Every structure is written in C-alpha cells, then in structure tokens.
Amino acid sequence: MTEVNTEASAQEAQALAEATASAMWARDRTAQGLEMRILNVRPGYSRVTMQVRSDMVNGHHICHGGMIFTLADTAFAYACNSHNLNTVASACNIDFLAPARENETLEAEAIERARAGRTGVYDVTVRTSIGKTVALFRGKSYRIQGEVIAGLEQADPVSTT
Amino acid sequence: MTEVNTEASAQEAQALAEATASAMWARDRTAQGLEMRILNVRPGYSRVTMQVRSDMVNGHHICHGGMIFTLADTAFAYACNSHNLNTVASACNIDFLAPARENETLEAEAIERARAGRTGVYDVTVRTSIGKTVALFRGKSYRIQGEVIAGLEQADPVSTT
Amino acid sequence: MTEVNTEASAQEAQALAEATASAMWARDRTAQGLEMRILNVRPGYSRVTMQVRSDMVNGHHICHGGMIFTLADTAFAYACNSHNLNTVASACNIDFLAPARENETLEAEAIERARAGRTGVYDVTVRTSIGKTVALFRGKSYRIQGEVIAGLEQADPVSTT
Amino acid sequence: MTEVNTEASAQEAQALAEATASAMWARDRTAQGLEMRILNVRPGYSRVTMQVRSDMVNGHHICHGGMIFTLADTAFAYACNSHNLNTVASACNIDFLAPARENETLEAEAIERARAGRTGVYDVTVRTSIGKTVALFRGKSYRIQGEVIAGLEQADPVSTT
Numbered sequence: 001m002t003e004v005n006t007e008a009s010a011q012e013a014q015a016l017a018e019a020t021a022s023a024m025w026a027r028d029r030t031a032q033g034l035e036m037r038i039l040n041v042r043p044g045y046s047r048v049t050m051q052v053r054s055d056m057v058n059g060h061h062i063c064h065g066g067m068i069f070t071l072a073d074t075a076f077a078y079a080c081n082s083h084n085l086n087t088v089a090s091a092c093n094i095d096f097l098a099p100a101r102e103n104e105t106l107e108a109e110a111i112e113r114a115r116a117g118r119t120g121v122y123d124v125t126v127r128t129s130i131g132k133t134v135a136l137f138r139g140k141s142y143r144i145q146g147e148v149i150a151g152l153e154q155a156d157p158v159s160t161t
Numbered sequence: 162m163t164e165v166n167t168e169a170s171a172q173e174a175q176a177l178a179e180a181t182a183s184a185m186w187a188r189d190r191t192a193q194g195l196e197m198r199i200l201n202v203r204p205g206y207s208r209v210t211m212q213v214r215s216d217m218v219n220g221h222h223i224c225h226g227g228m229i230f231t232l233a234d235t236a237f238a239y240a241c242n243s244h245n246l247n248t249v250a251s252a253c254n255i256d257f258l259a260p261a262r263e264n265e266t267l268e269a270e271a272i273e274r275a276r277a278g279r280t281g282v283y284d285v286t287v288r289t290s291i292g293k294t295v296a297l298f299r300g301k302s303y304r305i306q307g308e309v310i311a312g313l314e315q316a317d318p319v320s321t322t
Numbered sequence: 323m324t325e326v327n328t329e330a331s332a333q334e335a336q337a338l339a340e341a342t343a344s345a346m347w348a349r350d351r352t353a354q355g356l357e358m359r360i361l362n363v364r365p366g367y368s369r370v371t372m373q374v375r376s377d378m379v380n381g382h383h384i385c386h387g388g389m390i391f392t393l394a395d396t397a398f399a400y401a402c403n404s405h406n407l408n409t410v411a412s413a414c415n416i417d418f419l420a421p422a423r424e425n426e427t428l429e430a431e432a433i434e435r436a437r438a439g440r441t442g443v444y445d446v447t448v449r450t451s452i453g454k455t456v457a458l459f460r461g462k463s464y465r466i467q468g469e470v471i472a473g474l475e476q477a478d479p480v481s482t483t
Numbered sequence: 484m485t486e487v488n489t490e491a492s493a494q495e496a497q498a499l500a501e502a503t504a505s506a507m508w509a510r511d512r513t514a515q516g517l518e519m520r521i522l523n524v525r526p527g528y529s530r531v532t533m534q535v536r537s538d539m540v541n542g543h544h545i546c547h548g549g550m551i552f553t554l555a556d557t558a559f560a561y562a563c564n565s566h567n568l569n570t571v572a573s574a575c576n577i578d579f580l581a582p583a584r585e586n587e588t589l590e591a592e593a594i595e596r597a598r599a600g601r602t603g604v605y606d607v608t609v610r611t612s613i614g615k616t617v618a619l620f621r622g623k624s625y626r627i628q629g630e631v632i633a634g635l636e637q638a639d640p641v642s643t644t
Contacts, residue, residue: 024220030228033216055194059185059238059309065250066231067191073227077219089226090441091413091462093254093576095604095623097597114580114616119412121578121619123606133597136604138621140413140578148220251602252574252623254415256443256462258436275419275455280573282417282458284445294436297443299460301417301574346542352550355538377516381507381560381631387572388553389513395549399541411548415576470542 013043017082020148021046024081031074034067038078044112044122046078051105063100063134072124072137075108079122080141081148090119090142100134108137118143174204178243181309182207185242192235195228199239205273205283207239212266224261233285233298236269240283241302242309251280251303261295269298279304335365339404342470343368346403353396356389360400366434366444368400373427385422385456394446394459397430401444402463403470412441412464422456430459440465496526500565503631504529507564514557517550521561527595527605529561534588546583546617555607555620558591562605563624564631573602573625583617591620601626 021041025031031038031048034056039047050071058064073092080087100106110124124137182202186192192199192209195217200208211232219225234250241248261267271285285298343363347353353360353370356378361369372393380386395414402409422428432446446459504524508514514521514531517539522530533554541547556575563570583589593607607620 026220027218027222028220028225029216029218030225031219055190057188057190058192058235059187059189059242060247060249061188062249064189064191064231064234065238065253066227066234069230069234069253070225070227073225073230074219077226081220086221088221088223088260089257091254091256092226092230093252093415093621095252095597095621096250097599097604099249113619114578116580121580136596136621138576138578138619254460254576256436256460258438258443274458275417277419282419297435297460299415299417299458348542349540349544350542350547351538351540352547353541377512379510379512380514380557381511381564382569382571383510384571386511386513386553386556387560387575388549388556391552391556391575392547392549395547395552396541399548403542408543410543410545410582411579413576413578414548414552415574417574418572421571 016084017041017043020081020084021078023149024078028074030070034070036071036074039107041078041082043082044079044115046075046082046110047107048075048078049105049107052100052102054102057102063102063104065096068096068100068106068126068135069094069137071106071108072126072135073139075110075124076122076137076139076141079110079112080120080139084148085143086146086148087120087141087143090140092137092139094135094137096135097133100128105129106134177245178202178204181242181245182239184310185239189235191231195231197232197235200268202239202243204243205240205276207236207243207271208268209236209239210266210268213261213263215263218263224263224265226257229257229261229267229287229296230255230298232267232269233287233296234300236271236285237283237298237300237302240271240273241281241300245309246304247307247309248281248302248304251301253298253300255296255298257296258294261289266290267295338406339363339365342403342406343400345471346400350396352392356392358393358396361429363400363404365404366401366437368397368404368432369429370397370400371427371429374422374424376424379424385424385426387416387418390418390422390428390448390457391416391459393428394430394448394457395461397432397446398444398459398461398463401432401434402442402461406470407465408468408470409442409463409465412462414459414461416457416459418457420454420456422450427451428456499567500524500526503564503567504561506632507561511557513553517553519554519557522590524561524565526565527562527598529558529565529593530590531558531561532588532590535583535585537585540585546585546587548579551579551583551589551609551618552577552620554589554591555609555618556622558593558607559605559620559622559624562593562595563603563622567631568626569629569631570603570624570626573623575620575622577618577620579618580616583611588612589617
C-alpha cells in the first residue's frame with residue numbers, strides 16, 4: 001500500500017469514527033441525560049467528560065461509583081464502536097482509586113489494547129481536571145450483528161417514538 | 162451464647178441494617194434520581210429494583226451498561242454498609258449476559274460472600290421480572306473511617322441543602 | 323418429556339461429563355504435574371484438590387497466587403468442558419482472601435452460573451480442608467470448535483510424542 | 484530537591500528494586516521451579532520470561548491459563564514489591580487473547596499504574612517472542628507489614644531448608 005493510500009485510509013477511518021460517534025450520540029439518551037460531552041473520537045479511542053451533578057452523589061456524599069462507571073463505559077462504547085461495527089460490552093472491571101466530589105468535571109480516556117475476531121479489550125482512565133486518577137476501567141467488547149450507522153437508519157422509527 | 166441472646170442479636174443486626182439503609186437512602190441522590198426501590202435489607206444482603214426508563218438506553222437502543230452497573234453497585238452498597246460501618250467499593254467487575262429493554266423492571270440481589278478485616282466480597286445478580294439473568298456483578302468493599310448513621314447526623318447540613 | 327426420559331438424559335449428561343473429564347485429564351499435563359485430583363465432575367460442576375507443595379510457595383513464604391489460580395482455573399475448565407464442547411477461558415478474575423500455607427490441601431469447587439450461546443460464567447471457591455475460603459474466582463468461558471472427546475482422538479499422535 | 488539529589492534518589496530506588504528482587508527470588512520456589520527469568524526490575528516495573536514446557540499444557544494442548552497467569556502474577560509481584568515494602572496480590576483479572584504453544588517463550592511486562600496508601604494497581608502484558616499479545620492482566624496490590632529484605636533475613640532458616 002502506498003503512503004498516499006495509507007493516509008487516505010487513515011482519513012477515512014477517522015471520518016468513519018466521527019460519523020459513528022454522531023450516530024450513536026443521537027440515540028444515546030443516557031449520555032445525553034447525564035450531560036456528557038464527547039471531546040474526541042479516533043479509531044479505537046475516545047475522550048468523554050461529565051460534570052458530577054448533585055444528583056450523582058451517593059450515601060457517602062461522593063460521586064456514586066455507578067456514575068463513574070457509566071462515564072467510563074460510555075468512553076469505552078465510543079472507542080469500541082468507532083469502526084462502525086455494532087459492538088457491546090461483554091464484561092468490565094473497574095478499580096476505584098480516589099473519590100470524586102460534586103461539581104468536579106471528570107474525563108474518561110479510552111484506548112484500544114487489543115482487537116481480534118469478535119472481541120476487543122479497552123482500557124479507560126478516569127481523571128479529574130487536575131489530573132488525579134479516580135478510576136481505572138477495563139472493558140471487554142463483543143461484536144454483534146450490524147453496523148452502527150446502518151443501525152441508526154433502521155432504528156429511526158423506534159427512536160422517534 | 163444462649164439461643165435467646167442469639168435471637169436478640171439477630172434482631173438487633175436486622176434493626177441496624179434497616180436503620181443504616183434509611184440513613185443512606187436519605188442522602189443517596191443517585192438512587193433516588195434513578196427511582197430505585199430498596200425492597201429488602203438484611204445484614205450483608207439487599208434487594209433493589211429499578212425500571213429501565215427511556216433516559217437509560219444507549220446508542221444500541223438497550224439499557225446502558227452503566228445503568229445496570231449502577232443498580233448492581235447500589236445493591237452492593239446497601240449490603241456492605243448494612244453493618245453500619247462506612248464501606249466503599251474498592252473494585253468491581255460485571256459480566257453482561259443479556260440485554261435489558263426499556264420499561265423492564267430489573268432487580269439486583271446482593272449477597273455477602275466474605276468479610277474479614279477491612280475488606281469484603283459481595284456477589285450481585287441482576288435479573289428481569291421474569292427471572293432472566295441480565296448481569297453478574299462482584300464487588301470488593303473497603304471499610305473506611307466512621308459509621309453510616311453517625312455520618313448521617315454530621316452530614317445533615319449538606320444533605321438538606 | 324417424561325420423567326424416565328429426563329432421568330435417562332440426566333444419566334447421559336453425567337456419563338458425558340465423566341468421559342470428558344477423563345479425556346481432558348489424560349492430556350492435562352499441568353494438572354498432572356501439580357498432582358491435582360479431580361474429586362467430582364457433574365454437568366457444569368467440578369471439585370478439584372491440590373496439596374501446596376514446597377515448590378508452590380512464593381517470595382513471601384505463602385502459596386503463590388498463580389498456583390491458587392491454576393487450581394481454580396482447572397476446576398473451571400473441568401466444569402465448563404463437562405458438556406463435551408471444547409471451551410476455553412476468555413477472562414478470569416480472582417480475589418485472594420487468605421493465604422494458604424505449605425502442605426495445606428486446597429479444594430476448588432466450580433459452579434456454572436450462566437451459559438448461553440458461546441459463553442458461560444463459572445464461580446469457583448477455593449477453600450482449605452478446614453473450610454477457610456482462600457480465594458473467590460470467576461471465569462468467563464468461550465466455546466471454540468470441536469468436541470473434547472473427538473479432540474482427544476485427533477490429538478493422540480501429539481499427546482504421545 | 485536539586486537535580487543531583489533526584490538522581491541519587493533514583494539510583495537508590497533502582498538499587499533497592501534490584502536488591503528486593505534478589506531477595507524475593509532466593510525464596511520464590513514457584514518462579515524457580517517454572518524456570519522463569521527476571522530480566523529487568525525497576526521501581527514499579529519488571530519484565531519476566533518463561534518458556535512453555537511440556538508440563539505446562541492443558542487438556543486442549545495449549546499452555547494452561549494458570550501458567551500464563553502465574554507468569555503475569557510473578558511479574559506483578561516483582562514490580563509491586565520493588566519498593567521493599569511487603570506487598571501481596573489482593574485481586575487480579577486476566578483476559579486471554581491468544582493461545583500460547585509448547586516451547587514458546589513468553590514475556591510478561593509489569594507497569595505500575597497507581598499507588599496510594601496501602602494499595603496499588605499494576606498492568607501486565609504477556610507477549611510471545613514475536614510480539615503477539617497472549618494475555619492482559621491487571622493486579623491490585625495490598626501492602627502488608629514488614630519489608631522484603633528484612634523478611635529475607637528472618638526467613639533464611641526456612642528458605643535454606
């Protein structure tokens with residue numbers, strides 16, 4: 001493959017990642033409801049932020065672990081679907097390293113560690129805006145039938161109900 | 162220890178678990194916001210339900226994995242704090258077995274598998290109302306300083322803001 | 323299905339589990355080398371023991387976590403292959419709860435928690451002979467091509483090398 | 484802190500990591516028995532290799548997952564004890580990505596991802612000599628009482644038995 005073709009291919013892969021993210025976002029009511037922001041998507045990569053709202057704290061007055069997980073899982077989803085192949089989480093694990101407080105903005109960065117056959121492994125790091133690591137997440141992905149963007153069109157009648 | 166004392170102790174442990182759950186619930190804005198219901202709490206045990214709302218779906222039109230995790234993590238929290246010792250999640254893993262759909266009611270049942278020193282291990286099973294297993298969750302707990310109910314009193318000025 | 327047929331089927335499933343275990347054991351040089359014993363195999367279930375030898379300790383003078391994992395992983399393998407469909411570990415996690423000492427005999431009990439499509443989830447508990455829980459293991463299985471017993475015959479020329 | 488002191492401190496940390504590894508190795512009968520080689524140790528880091536022997540295969544004629552885990556867990560142990568504070572594995576998870584064959588030499592590289600208070604998180608990647616990733620491992624460490632090298636002296640009568 002010539003260098004020009006490789007660049008073209010890289011550009012196409014990037015365009016596909018961005019189109020896929022837009023299609024997913026349009027129907028991702030959880031991420032919308034939690035006011036996440038998709039900062040950056042590349043093939044196998046994403047960065048997503050979320051501010052800890054007053055309705056995201058738990059019985060210990062710190063950000064609910066489920067909300068930290070949901071942010072990490074969302075970054076994972078945008079990274080593992082960036083190739084436009086419908087992909088879901090098969091299993092995840094998370095280590096909570098430090099608490100996050102109300103009003104802090106958290107950023108999750110997802111990186112593809114491996115992808116072969118139907119499965120992949122993604123590492124997500126959740127940090128505060130001053131760089132403190134709040135959680136380390138690892139997700140195993142499983143590719144199901146269909147494409148994200150084809151799926152969007154099919155899904156329209158449902159999502160507009 | 163006589164049988165009578167054991168019963169008394171069991172009753173006290175149950176009363177403590179219920180009081181702790183009430184105290185946690187009062188400040189657990191995440192569980193409240195997601196309209197969870199704490200069905201049952203016993204020492205080292207809890208059952209919590211949540212209906213999958215339209216704002217809990219993801220870009221694949223199924224319940225967001227983060228919402229399933231949050232339900233499981235909440236059941237874990239009520240089980241591991243049931244002894245009235247402040248306890249947080251140190252690490253969790255979750256296997257997603259089947260998708261959950263909008264409007265389905267999910268139930269998470271948390272069981273204490275081990276507890277020694279500052280740490281414990283809890284297994285949570287998430288099922289639909291017809292008994293289909295949606296996810297298997299395992300959480301590792303870590304006891305921090307303080308008691309849940311003592312913490313509640315301290316926390317009142319904040320939680321009533 | 324009549325009761326008689328169900329019983330027959332249960333007997334066949336048990337016979338298949340035992341035949342599969344024998345076939346696996348014949349070529350499982352790791353389990354043989356570590357002098358494990360397969361105590362009991364049923365469909366989706368197994369119990370395996372291992373004595374902590376002097377060459378199974380680590381730099382802290384306790385049983386190497388890798389050896390405890392290997393015992394649990396072996397019980398997992400016999401449980402998830404008990405249906406005679408070639409199945410491998412896709413991911414595992416283990417919580418170490420208490421140390422094991424040289425000369426102690428450990429028993430791993432594996433139970434099938436879920437099985438659907440190509441994947442399954444198995445819980446393994448590792449205990450000492452006095453019932454102390456040493457580790458909790460959870461394994462995710464993935465079915466690959468072929469059958470265990472068919473595989474045995476194919477494999478003979480290799481395993482006898 | 485001046486640059487000179489930082490360098491001195493880095494040299495001391497490196498010397499400590501190497502001394503700790505030597506002390507651990509002297510009593511690590513599992514790693515010795517499996518003929519592992521500690522290639523490189525730095526503070527929070529290690530590289531360890533192992534050749535897949537004929538007694539490390541399982542019932543599917545591939546390297547037993549327990550042996551791959553044991554290699555990864557060993558690299559984890561040398562990385563997390565490199566600060567000469569006695570540290571054990573609290574929990575680990577592993578994703579198996581590709582099989583390893585008899586006679587292949589596997590290398591595990593352990594990297595410290597986080598360390599605070601008594602706990603740390605380490606990522607270990609296991610690769611074949613041609614760079615194929617066989618497994619991704621994540622270990623959570625827990626610091627117990629004592630120092631590795633102080634422990635060595637105490638332990639001498641046992642380890643020389």
